[in-house]
Amino acid sequence: MTFTLAGPDGVELSDEVSRLDVDQIHAWLKASYWAHDRDRETLDRALANSRPYGVYAPDGSQIAFTRAVTDLAAFCWIADVVVDDAWRGRGLGTWMMGAITDHLRGLGVPRFVLATRDAHGVYEKVGFGPLRVPVTWMEIDTRATRPNPDDFATR
Numbered sequence: 001m002t003f004t005l006a007g008p009d010g011v012e013l014s015d016e017v018s019r020l021d022v023d024q025i026h027a028w029l030k031a032s033y034w035a036h037d038r039d040r041e042t043l044d045r046a047l048a049n050s051r052p053y054g055v056y057a058p059d060g061s062q063i064a065f066t067r068a069v070t071d072l073a074a075f076c077w078i079a080d081v082v083v084d085d086a087w088r089g090r091g092l093g094t095w096m097m098g099a100i101t102d103h104l105r106g107l108g109v110p111r112f113v114l115a116t117r118d119a120h121g122v123y124e125k126v127g128f129g130p131l132r133v134p135v136t137w138m139e140i141d142t143r144a145t146r147p148n149p150d151d152f153a154t155r
Contacts (some may be wrong), residue, residue, distance in 0.1 A: 028082040065080065074110075
C-alpha cells in the first residue's frame with residue numbers, strides 16, 4: 001500500500017518507488033559527505049532493499065529524499081536524508097522526518113537510529129537524541145575510506 005501525505009507549501013511525501021527521480025537522488029548523494037563515492041549500481045541496490053521516500057514540489061519534481069532500512073517490526077535505520085538546496089531552510093527536512101517516523105511508528109516500529117555530522121538540530125525536533133547506551137553499539141565497516149572520527153564534532 002502506498003503512503004502519501006500532503007505537506008507545507010503544496011509539497012507531497014510519498015513512498016511510491018515509481019515516482020523517484022533516481023538520477024537526481026544519485027546527484028544529491030554524489031554531492032554529500034557520506035555517499036560521494038556511491039556508484040549508481042550501489043544506489044539501485046540500496047533502493048531495492050529499503051523503503052525509499054520522496055518529497056515532491058507542486059509541479060511533481062522531486063525536492064527531497066530519504067530511505068528507511070527497516071524490518072517494520074523492531075528497528076529502523078534512517079539513511080541518505082537530502083533536501084534540494086533551493087528548498088532548504090523551510091522546515092522541509094524536519095517535516096519529512098517527522099512524517100516518516102510517525103508513519104513507521106504507526107506500522108509498529110519502536111526504535112529509530114541515524115547518523116549525522118551536521119544536522120542534529122533537525123533530528124532533535126522530531127525526537128532523535130544521542131544513543132542512550134552508546135557503549136553497547138559496535139560496527140564493522142569494510143569501506144576503503146572510513147570517516148575519520150576527528151571530522152565529527154563532539155556534542
